[in-house]
Amino acid sequence: MSDAAFETLERLPAYRIAERTIRRKILDGSLAPGTLLPPEHDLAEQLGVTRPTVREAMRSLESAGLIERGARRRMAVTAPAKNIVINAMHEAIVLHGISYRELWEVQTAVEPLAARLAADNITDDLVERLRSNLDRTADCLEDPIALAAADIEFHDLVAQAAQNHALLLAREPLGALLLPAYGTVIRRIGPGRRLFEAHRRIFQAIEAGDADTAQDWMSKHFVDFKRGCELAGLDFDDAVAPNQNTIDNSTNGDTP
Amino acid sequence: MSDAAFETLERLPAYRIAERTIRRKILDGSLAPGTLLPPEHDLAEQLGVTRPTVREAMRSLESAGLIERGARRRMAVTAPAKNIVINAMHEAIVLHGISYRELWEVQTAVEPLAARLAADNITDDLVERLRSNLDRTADCLEDPIALAAADIEFHDLVAQAAQNHALLLAREPLGALLLPAYGTVIRRIGPGRRLFEAHRRIFQAIEAGDADTAQDWMSKHFVDFKRGCELAGLDFDDAVAPNQNTIDNSTNGDTP
Numbered sequence: 001m002s003d004a005a006f007e008t009l010e011r012l013p014a015y016r017i018a019e020r021t022i023r024r025k026i027l028d029g030s031l032a033p034g035t036l037l038p039p040e041h042d043l044a045e046q047l048g049v050t051r052p053t054v055r056e057a058m059r060s061l062e063s064a065g066l067i068e069r070g071a072r073r074r075m076a077v078t079a080p081a082k083n084i085v086i087n088a089m090h091e092a093i094v095l096h097g098i099s100y101r102e103l104w105e106v107q108t109a110v111e112p113l114a115a116r117l118a119a120d121n122i123t124d125d126l127v128e129r130l131r132s133n134l135d136r137t138a139d140c141l142e143d144p145i146a147l148a149a150a151d152i153e154f155h156d157l158v159a160q161a162a163q164n165h166a167l168l169l170a171r172e173p174l175g176a177l178l179l180p181a182y183g184t185v186i187r188r189i190g191p192g193r194r195l196f197e198a199h200r201r202i203f204q205a206i207e208a209g210d211a212d213t214a215q216d217w218m219s220k221h222f223v224d225f226k227r228g229c230e231l232a233g234l235d236f237d238d239a240v241a242p243n244q245n246t247i248d249n250s251t252n253g254d255t256p
Numbered sequence: 257m258s259d260a261a262f263e264t265l266e267r268l269p270a271y272r273i274a275e276r277t278i279r280r281k282i283l284d285g286s287l288a289p290g291t292l293l294p295p296e297h298d299l300a301e302q303l304g305v306t307r308p309t310v311r312e313a314m315r316s317l318e319s320a321g322l323i324e325r326g327a328r329r330r331m332a333v334t335a336p337a338k339n340i341v342i343n344a345m346h347e348a349i350v351l352h353g354i355s356y357r358e359l360w361e362v363q364t365a366v367e368p369l370a371a372r373l374a375a376d377n378i379t380d381d382l383v384e385r386l387r388s389n390l391d392r393t394a395d396c397l398e399d400p401i402a403l404a405a406a407d408i409e410f411h412d413l414v415a416q417a418a419q420n421h422a423l424l425l426a427r428e429p430l431g432a433l434l435l436p437a438y439g440t441v442i443r444r445i446g447p448g449r450r451l452f453e454a455h456r457r458i459f460q461a462i463e464a465g466d467a468d469t470a471q472d473w474m475s476k477h478f479v480d481f482k483r484g485c486e487l488a489g490l491d492f493d494d495a496v497a498p499n500q501n502t503i504d505n506s507t508n509g510d511t512p
Contacts, residue, residue: 026351033351060316078351079348079353080348080351088320089341089425091283092335092341106366110426113362113364242283
């Protein structure tokens with residue numbers, strides 16, 4: 001006969017268990033966004049834990065963007081702000097040393113899709129904002145800093161025009177890390193005319209509701225992107241550099 | 257003369273400031289993954305804050321997956337585990353009520369890209385795993401639960417074969433939320449033969465290194481996916497349901 005054998009129990013800190021309990025109720029919909037959580041002492045009593053434990057769990061849920069301070073200083077359930085997901089993906093991409101090539105490959109599929117959907121779904125407001133972006137682009141073809149900013153704005157506007165929130169979430173960190181590389185291309189080889197011409201064609205197709213042409217021109221534009229990087233002597237296999245603007249906004253819970 | 261006017265100062269809790277300071281050094285590379293942070297009391301002294309403040313900042317960085325407990329119980333810098341990003345995106349998709357249509361639209365671009373890249377980059381090991389997946393799929397065409405699991409595995413293996421980490425990060429939460437919907441289609445309209453035939457064609461093209469054909473068949477397969485959902489009476493404009501497996505693993509810091 002052998003002795004009974006036990007595996008070590010999984011021991012999570014109490015605040016992690018409290019956090020997980022509340023998180024499940026939020027995700028399965030039993031606590032909908034807008035619901036106020038009970039005051040700290042009630043919650044502690046209901047869960048059978050101490051108040052510091054509840055406070056700890058709350059901070060963790062707040063960092064994850066699942067709750068925020070609501071009416072009468074009570075915590076309320078909320079849907080996570082987009083920037084929490086974007087920052088998490090940004091950090092993972094940078095710290096795992098993902099390359100420009102990897103981001104570019106994904107963007108060769110996602111950005112033409114954005115252009116295609118934009119042609120089907122764009123609103124009048126976004127048509128005007130894209131037109132104004134093109135006017136400003138035409139005025140700064142020889143100004144590398146302004147041109148790089150206008151380029152990034154153009155692609156962000158097209159993505160917004162697609163009216164697809166899954167696309168916005170998945171694309172934002174990729175664009176925020178990939179497009180700044182083009183700043184170097186702009187400084188070194190001055191592709192202003194060619195970039196403007198591609199943007200103009202994409203815009204015309206979107207405005208005309210011509211999804212196939214919008215998609216094709218965006219695809220060509222991304223082949224050009226890679227060619228520009230090669231001509232400018234960038235190594236596409238380098239790990240991407242962090243985006244300074246994103247770092248400065250990256251403390252969870254700071255910004256809505 | 258008017259009184260001087262001041263705006264309210266931005267007052268972040270001390271632990272958020274400590275957290276942000278350390279986070280910036282991690283993201284800009286001055287603290288590389290593997291670096292041990294100073295012991296708590298040293299860090300408190302260096303930053304000019306109390307030890308509880310340092311502890312709070314550490315917990316927040318640990319939840320974000322930027323540090324983990326390393327040698328001699330000291331905290332070490334680390335790259336965030338993939339599941340932290342995936343959970344954050346999963347939570348945002350569910351709580352923002354993103355629809356099956358939105359996920360499907362993105363996947364019509366991303367999955368054909370995965371098939372295309374897989375044809376160029378697949379390893380022998382993944383060829384064998386895909387072959388074994390197909391064999392098992394052929395054996396369970398009439399078993400809805402096993403077939404739904406085999407279907408999800410097939411798409412995960414193709415994505416792995418693409419050898420692109422940005423694609424894996426962006427795609428995983430989309431697939432984990434979209435593909436389970438197909439379980440309903442499988443139960444209601446039994447598309448087993450048609451599904452198997454598409455997977456077989458995609459696999460053959462990937463194995464033959466034929467990127468165009470792999471991409472085309474995956475595109476067709478996703479058009480079929482939508483048609484199947486419509487035939488099965490699913491409303492593509494419904495908000496996606498949370499994936500129970502992901503919820504159960506979703507407490508940050510639990511799993512590596």
